[in-house]
Amino acid sequence: MNRRRFLAGAGLAGITALAGCGSLSTQSTRAPPLVEDRPDATYRPTHVEGMGMAGMAQAGDYMVGLTYSFPHRFWTVTGTTAEKVDIRSEDSLHLMATVWDPETEMVLPVSAGLSITVERDGDPVADKPPWPMVSQNMGFHYGDNYALDGDGVYQVTVRVNGMSERRLGAFSGRFGEAGETTVDFDFRQSTLEQLSFERLPDTQGDRGAVDLMNMDMIPTSQAPEVSALPGTVLGTSKGRDAVYVASWLRDAAFLDDGQSYLAVSVRTPYNRVPLPMMSLDGRVEADGEAVFEDALTATVHPDIGYHYGAVVETDASEPSVGVDVIAPPQVSRHEGYETAFLATPSFSF
Template sequence: MDRRRFLAGAGLAGASIVAGCGSLQEQSTRSPPLVENRPDATYYPTHREGMEMIGTKQAGDYMVGLTYSYPHRFWTVTGTTAEQVSIRDADSVHLMASVWDPETNTVLPIQSGVNIEIASDGETVADKQPWPMVSQNMGFHYGDNYQLDGEGVYELTVSISGMTERRLGAFDGNFGTSGKMSTNWEFSRAARDSISYTEFPDKQGDQAALDLMSMEMIPTSQLPATDALPGELLGTAKGSDEVYAATWLSDADFLGSGESYLAVSVHTPYNRVPLPMMSLDGTVDVGGETAFDDALTAAIHPDIGYHYGAVVPATGDPTVTVETVAPPQVSRHEGYETAFLATPTVEF
């Protein structure tokens, strides 16, 4: 993480603040003081920032949507520790990229990553990977604060690595290759500063969450309700604020004779936003014997969404134990930075 942040800031030392970027004092008015005594759970943030569309475009198998907002603080996660990334003097905007399947509108968390290059008049202004992150109003996306070289027209190029996650059902064979798209964007300070901004002095700190945005051009990263999951629902359990739902599939088209599939969906409370990039171990007992005892694999299925699963060489009624080895290694916007950091064990 330190290396990435160093690379992101390379070349900024000694540079003056460029036109259109504003000052730290001005930007800090967009980040009220953090809530005191924040709960170790999802909580209502101090404020909500709107966003503006840059555009959407297909990139190989993927559809990509780009949006932007004010520069803002967020938290990166290493292991079970969250570390705040503060707004820097030179930050101009917070850029966000969403990636999804154009056929099903399923948002695709891609562990291998996304890269955004920004160029102006043929010269590279920024070139780095945004962080995979979750926010209460936008859900899962890729985002980071970027420095621009003043107002003007920029060319944005988004590169997507092929998915390493297991693809199941209609996704089998898709998203294994990389994709790339480019689009032009005219940045102005006035347009950025007109983005909506609302503070919540009476609600901040409450154990609740903002509603997800309804975006016409970008699908919402929301997992199916538990009663809509395919297979036999084994139950739900609460971990360190996150919700685990386990389902047992015995007749999926990707299963062989005598096999079943365990799928464990993990999401935020309130809005069912997927929590990717966890490390989970699972134990499955069927008929009094251990049929599976190993790591669960990150996977994506059009009817299950992003989840952690395993093909189990057994059929019948299972007893399942899921151990969280590492919590979601995704960055968080305010309201999520104190949640989902423990390593619970749940049973079904």
Template sequence: MNRRQFLASAGLAGTTILAGCGSLSSQSTRAPPLVENRPDATYRPTHAEGMGMAGMAQAGEYMVGLSYSFPHRFWTVTGTTAEKVDIRSKDSVHLMATVWDPETEMVLPVSAGLSITVERDGETVADKSPWPMISQNMGFHYGDNYALDGDGVYQLSVRVNGMGERRLGALEGRFNEAGEATVEFDFAQGTRDQLSFEEFPDAQGERAAVDLMNMDMVPTSQVPEVSALPGTVLGTDKGSDGVYAVTWLQDAAFLADGESYLAVSARTPYNRVPLPMMSLDGTVDADGETVFQDALTAAVHPEIGYHYGAIVETTAQEPSVGVEIVAPPQVSRHEGYETAFLTTPSFSFSGG
């Protein structure tokens, strides 16, 4: 199984972030049994775990926030199939990395991925690339379970690859190059065991989601409210439980004369976590003719967030738009998302 893994860290060890509300217990690395008859949609998981900050580092133009929790079960995705990854007895932590732009504080899903080498006393403990992941309380991040060699100080060498996504607005021309950093992570199992572990016996399986964590030192990976999207919002629709908002921009600074911009913002319900690494096709009809029919490009813009878009040669104010999901988000999922966002729906939005 191919893996894309990551983590890193510096001197913020000991900071604990709580997971939300529920019945609290602690010192557990064993997840409760999965909900029976899980819906093919977002659902409230059996439990939510707290998170400890391992540190932050600047890696080239990127900022990286590094955190850890108990080892997690999670699901990798290939095409439209999710495959469960169980917790191994040797796993010590679930390591997580969030990457963002320090100027706009926008979280950046980098499809080219990350890598990390974990060393201790000059010996390599782990060398793998993490999975891009979505989690109800941790949002979009890169993570995996790691087997560490007991308590102690670990050197974590991180490489964040350059972005292949289109960068627009204040992000244009940035993040072309990879960034690297080496930090230290002082791991103690006793500290890990003090993280919160909350179970939801009466609410698990409901069509709902755990709230995103409030992380003072790390931005939250959310896309804007639909009402806050720039341009003219042509509509929203829901398919495979993902929420898709389509907006049409005509006066953006990155557009030339005679051009407009189609943007499709895909997000989870409840928490507005972006759904990255999808394949989408789009069609734009204006004045009785098709003016665009092609793949949409993954892109980032400070006001639109992570989205899929295309520059279209038309000045039509409210065209008719068709969107086809060719492949669902190729990101791993924590519990509560593993049965959602796995099909390939199509939508249409009629302009004025």
């Protein structure tokens, strides 16, 4: 089905993901006990949940897909500290929004955030901004647990704020304005309970990750393969868990004569999910001389993806690059990521 022709509110069939081997349950919203002695890294969670489609529509320059699953625990991050958010008794579902460019189908982390309001027959039901999140099987999205008033048709309004990230290449001049859309969501508790709920007793706590979901109507948030990055790849380093790839571009269309571009792509191991909303500092030396020392800017480019970059006033072909992580990704995490990506390492390329 062509995503651009998909009508908002249509196609409420569930999207399911089965990763690995385990026991299946279709009527559980309980979170199994957390693994004891979890590693300070990406690990396989206790369970994997299926996902249902709530609707999809265009909001200005953006496409927005709404999905839902069982209410579940997650962790918010402030600085280098992750804090657990428990499921409340009144929570009906975990509602998720994915934002992407309809032309390239690249998922867009928007640091300015989203807002979600839920109404039913004109009466307000919920009004709170979702958290930016990373999940092993759902990738990067915006989500939170929401309380609804039982079965029925709800009007869900999503506002995507204009991107503050730098946009380069074909993204230049786009995504600066906010976009808003409303979809009708026909919520049925019985449909929610039919979503898959797979426990992973044999592998929970092991280093690794479950697979990303395969979704027909919503693109997957993945950084490019290292071999697909433009320019010269200077190197790949791994902090406590995140993977950092530095590339050097000398002939990009957005550069002037005598300029080069440093791009640092940060992604999860195993699934290459981009890790946004970090603070990185960079240093560049060329021919023994310091030519750049400053913060790297969060940027989106169709070929590089979401990354941290800087225009450097040199056309040197073999620079020496240093990167310091000042703050880890300030994004919430689903289980399996809550102990990862909290360190602030330094690298040399």
